Amino acid sequence: MLMRGMLLSFSDPVAGMVPSLVPFQYNPAEVTRVLRVQSGTSGGSGLRVGGPPVESYTLKIELDALDAIDKPITGSLGIGPLLATIEGLLEPGGGGLAALVGAVAGALGGGGGGGAPPVPAPSLPLVVLAWSLERIVPVRVDSCTIHETGFDALLQPVQATVDLSLTVLRGRDLSEDMKLANVLATAYQAVRTASATVGIAQGVELML
Numbered sequence: 001m002l003m004r005g006m007l008l009s010f011s012d013p014v015a016g017m018v019p020s021l022v023p024f025q026y027n028p029a030e031v032t033r034v035l036r037v038q039s040g041t042s043g044g045s046g047l048r049v050g051g052p053p054v055e056s057y058t059l060k061i062e063l064d065a066l067d068a069i070d071k072p073i074t075g076s077l078g079i080g081p082l083l084a085t086i087e088g089l090l091e092p093g094g095g096g097l098a099a100l101v102g103a104v105a106g107a108l109g110g111g112g113g114g115g116a117p118p119v120p121a122p123s124l125p126l127v128v129l130a131w132s133l134e135r136i137v138p139v140r141v142d143s144c145t146i147h148e149t150g151f152d153a154l155l156q157p158v159q160a161t162v163d164l165s166l167t168v169l170r171g172r173d174l175s176e177d178m179k180l181a182n183v184l185a186t187a188y189q190a191v192r193t194a195s196a197t198v199g200i201a202q203g204v205e206l207m208l
Helices: 072-077 080-090 097-110 179-207
Strands: 006-010 020-023 031-036 054-064 126-130 136-151 157-168
Touching (some): 020 080, 080 136, 126 179
Antiparallel strands (some): 006 020, 006 126, 031 054, 126 136
């Protein structure tokens, strides 16, 4: 059975609830990873850096509703609901009911005079990229470009590709109460370290 990649969306990064997921209908044919060194302070050693490298993923996912057009949701709405779920990954609070409730509460709290508590800055959903057993990692969705390439009679999208840009979150990017995300971030880095150790032997193996 082929393993499917997916994005798990956590609308509340503190509570760690799982309100939605975006399974990849077709696994991307290509996943690009970029590790970028953080520049250190000027002067001194050119090898001094500001911290661990920043890692980012870019990938393209494909959505096609033509084979499921006889099913209730897809037949009525095309792939619109799934696209909305993906778009919600860039909305503070996930862009759903939780975000609406938070906005109303913030507006009410802000109008209570000097004694009202400050409204916290909006927070994006915690998203987890699940791509193989070794790559299950918390990420932030930085950008999403949607190419709608097919439509039904009501002009609802039935085919699309989505370009995603993701930044890997490390422990330094997460608060202590984001327990699940911290566990996943630590495990991701531990797997990388273990793989690098095996890589020494593999380098010799490939030369023989």
